[in-house]
Amino acid sequence: MIELTIDGAKVRAEEGMTVLEAARTQGIVIPTLCHFDGLSPYGVCRVCVVEVVKGKRSSLEASCTLPASEGLVIRTGSPRVQRARKVVMELLLSTSPKSKLLQDMAANMGVTKVRFQQKDRDCILCGLCVRYCEQQMQSGGLGFVGRGVSRRVGTAFDEMPEECRNCGGCEWVCPVCEQACRADDLIDGLCGGCLNAVPVESCPICTECSQSVGAEGHRTFR
Numbered sequence: 550m551i552e553l554t555i556d557g558a559k560v561r562a563e564e565g566m567t568v569l570e571a572a573r574t575q576g577i578v579i580p581t582l583c584h585f586d587g588l589s590p591y592g593v594c595r596v597c598v599v600e601v602v603k604g605k606r607s608s609l610e611a612s613c614t615l616p617a618s619e620g621l622v623i624r625t626g627s628p629r630v631q632r633a634r635k636v637v638m639e640l641l642l643s644t645s646p647k648s649k650l651l652q653d654m655a656a657n658m659g660v661t662k663v664r665f666q667q668k669d670r671d672c673i674l675c676g677l678c679v680r681y682c683e684q685q686m687q688s689g690g691l692g693f694v695g696r697g698v699s700r701r702v703g704t705a706f707d708e709m710p711e712e713c714r715n716c717g718g719c720e721w722v723c724p725v726c727e728q729a730c731r732a733d734d735l736i737d738g739l740c741g742g743c744l745n746a747v748p749v750e751s752c753p754i755c756t757e758c759s760q761s762v763g764a765e766g767h768r769t770f771r
């Protein structure tokens with residue numbers, strides 16, 4: 550076992566754990582996007598950044614790929630971390646503003662404006678679909694093609710790969726294509742409110758459980 554400090558508390562972690570995993574053992578929530586339990590860490594989205602303190606200096610590191618090591622001092626919610634995560638969310642939203650997941654995450658982090666030019670792409674290059682296909686389905690039908698701004702997820706010759714098992718996992722795991730934000734107009738790159746949820750008021754037997762109809766946790770009583 551090793552001991553590190555997270556948000557001022559001593560945390561014991563197993564050898565080989567990442568800072569993200571060590572934080573989770575203490576119930577500390579660090580937002581993630583390109584990380585998915587059961588898939589290899591990728592460390593590309595930077596949503597999970599934490600502050601690594603070394604004396605009077607500190608640096609920002611992706612917690613999903615940062616190994617937990619003896620004596621490490623980590624801050625998961627400092628003002629610097631929060632500012633960095635907001636900028637990351639702005640960048641991601643400028644790439645794929647129609648992603649409901651991204652819009653929700655940005656709202657939770659208090660992002661009030663997207664200052665970058667909007668591109669309206671349907672992929673943030675998180676690599677989840679590629680890793681899911683390869684590591685969970687042992688298919689490997691998906692991969693990255695191209696470089697720089699042309700980089701995208703594709704298949705060989707852009708055709709349905711022979712190895713595909715039609716599991717649908719690549720769509721299920723994707724943070725962009727799972728559910729689109731349905732707002733017609735984005736104000737400053739943000740939707741400003743969720744139009745996907747059915748309001749509680751429409752429940753025929755509302756018990757004021759505060760959950761939208763159809764949402765997990767929504768209950769009706771007869």
Ligand code: SF4
Nearest residue numbers: 682713714716717719
């Ligand atoms: S649907 Fe096909 S391409 Fe997508 S994860 Fe499954 S096997 Fe891979």
Ligand code: SF4
Nearest residue numbers: 672673675676678723
């Ligand atoms: S298609 Fe979706 S899961 Fe695949 S890299 Fe793009 S955003 Fe990630």
Ligand code: FES
Nearest residue numbers: 592594595597613
């Ligand atoms: S979740 Fe850590 S970099 Fe994406």
